[in-house]
Amino acid sequence: MNRRNFFKTSLFSTLGIATSGFSALAIPGSWHKASSSRLSLEFAPYPLKLKHAFNLARSSRTTTPDVLVRLHYDGITGYGEASMPPYLGESVESACKFLSKLCLEQFTDPFRIEEILDYVDTVDSGNPAAKASVDIALHDLLGKIMQQPWYKIWGLNPDKAPHTSFTIGIDTPRIIRQKVDEASQYKILKIKMGLGNDQSLVKIIREKTNVPICVDANQGWVNKEKALEMCHWLAEQGCMFVEQPFDKTMIDETAWLSERSPLPIIADEFIQRLPDVSKAYQVYNGINIKLMKSTGMHEAYKMAILAHSLGMKVMIGCMTETSCAISAASQLSPMAHWADLDGNLLISNDPFNGAVVTDGRVIPTSEPGIGLTAFNNAYNIFSEKS
The missing domain is CATH 3.20.20.120 (Enolase-like C-terminal domain)
Known part of the structure; x- marks a missing residue:
């Protein structure tokens, strides 16, 4: 069952709140500038430096791979990120590859979150952190459009x-x-x-x-x-x-x-x-x-x-x-x-x-x-x- 059908059949699918949208194909080093009625996506690797080594039962590290994301629409910018501890299987390379596949300018209404996120989810399997980076930027953008924080x-x-x-x-x-x-x-x-x-x-x-x-x-x-x-x-x-x-x-x-x-x-x-x-x-x-x-x-x-x-x-x-x-x-x-x-x-x-x-x-x-x-x-x- 795909994501859309799961939500439709779930008892709680009606409880989701409509949120923001985004668009634009982007690859590192070449930021696309869309018209004011469309959204543009940017992303850039940004390794996180830990203050102390992070030691777990099965691993240890001093940095965490991360990709920062920006979504622009009509002069407004939303921010997101993908943090990828190595044990989860994602990497900067896989996140950038996934984000570069997105062709989001097909969506002109930034409030159609189910439709937009269903598309993002089906572009490729896995990649939850990369998908989260777009989702977070999407929420930030739409909250700014509505001029309200999401808890409200x-x-x-x-x-x-x-x-x-x-x-x-x-x-x-x-x-x-x-x-x-x-x-x-x-x-x-x-x-x-x-x-x-x-x-x-x-x-x-x-x-x-x-x-x-x-x-x-x-x-x-x-x-x-x-x-x-x-x-x-x-x-x-x-x-x-x-x-x-x-x-x-x-x-x-x-x-x-x-x-x-x-x-x-x-x-x-x-x-x-x-x-x-x-x-x-x-x-x-x-x-x-x-x-x-x-x-x-x-x-x-x-x-x-x-x-x-x-x-x-x-x-x-x-x-x-x-x-x-x-x-x-x-x-x-x-x-x-x-x-x-x-x-x-x-x-x-x-x-x-x-x-x-x-x-x-x-x-x-x-x-x-x-x-x-x-x-x-x-x-x-x-x-x-x-």
Whole structure:
């Protein structure tokens, strides 16, 4: 079933809000300038530099590939991005190749989001982050046309945005302590686990702070009985939930743990797009929605609606991203029980200003679109490629 038919047959397809559109074929180094009644697409690679090495149970890196996107229509510009951690299978090359295939000038009404995104989705399979970059820029553009931020268009209350966690990756005791000090303004810490020294990580953090924690095992646990013991121990340490304890293929073990754990078990790698929400039901207690996997804000909104209807917890997460994608995700955060929107704080070369941390919460700004209040060298990133 293709994306359009799935939405038509879904109970919640009518809950999607019409958003913006875009057009224009573009390739790196040759930016197309369309007439005022059509949209033009630009994109440029922009590697993200991490402040600290990002260590997970199965990988480590100091940079994250990223592609920035701009959509122009009638003098208005919308921004988007594709962040592509290598383990997800996308790259700068694959994203640019996909974006160069788009012939969006066939769409003249920027409000026909279902029609436009259906086209984008069927141009090629996969490429969720590349598709998300267009979706985010599309929302930013249309929000600016309507002169409203998306939380208002969706009817959401920003005061209900949950506290966001700050991620503490697997590292040496000295670096972990340093990261805890850097996270002093946050009310929740997220700990990466899965290498066998999980309890020692928690003990180091507990030497520094008693703030609540959450745990992401990144598919690093393998034994369900030991995982259950760990969940009970973590509950005693002030843990709120455990994210993706087992490999995403270990469905029976995950369901077994979810039934017995004193902590909610949240799906991450298991969850990509809207159809996966139903698959996670009765296997996980909740889902982590990430724009780079959901293909953007439009489908992420529908995923949150469906998860709520099934009685599942909702978390809004992120990759290592600039303030562009973080600001986009912040528009959805009032729909979530938890948020993990610190990706922009983990990099040293963020070209944007957008949603900010206020009393431990990532609050969307009142600026129209996705809420980018300013950008520093973002324009030069594109002009240097022209």
